[in-house]
Amino acid sequence: MSGTGPPFFVYGTLRPGERNHDLFLLGRTRSEEPARMTGLALHPGPGYPYAVEEPGGTVTGDLVTALPGAYEELLAELDALEEYAPGDPHNLYERVTRDVVLADGTAVPAWVYIAAPGVAARLRAGGRPIGSGEWHGATADGPAHRPA
Known part of the structure; x- marks a missing residue:
């Protein structure tokens, strides 16, 4: 990509008001x-x-739509923060493109970090989803450094 690419869909610590947003x-x-x-x-x-x-x-x-001049560096930093590397079987997250729906109903393709297959299988087997589909730092169950 030449300085720009898909926007990012963030749902965790990168959301406004959460600990990694400003960082x-x-x-x-x-x-x-x-x-x-x-x-x-x-x-x-x-x-x-x-x-x-x-x-x-x-x-x-x-x-989140990055400034064109910030895109490549931001993408690399988010990948590093997520400890995501393309094709690495040890990833906790995979970065994929999915459609995001805006308030007006418009669908936009965006990057999103989703649970890697092994993590997803464990969560489906023994986890309990957040029914509202909305995460807030106050509902987290411990400290960490990772966003999503």
Whole structure:
């Protein structure tokens, strides 16, 4: 990509008011707007949430569009924060493109970090999704450094 690419759908610690928002996004975004993504269920993690592919589920978050000059660096920093590397079987998250629905009903393709297959299988087997589809730091079950 040449300095720009898909926006990001964030649903955890990168949302406005959460602990990683200002560290990673402040001054580097063109826009941030409420959005939702269907086909996902939200699960609490150790201080951060996981989105797990689940038909019928909906996750609430924000669509973040990076400033063109900040895009490549931001993408690399978010990948590092998520400890995501393309094709790495040890990833906790995978970065994929999915449609995000804005408040006016418009669908926009965006990057989203979803639970990697092994993590998703464990959460489906023994986890309890957040019924509202909305994560707040206050509902987290411990400290961590990871966003989603």
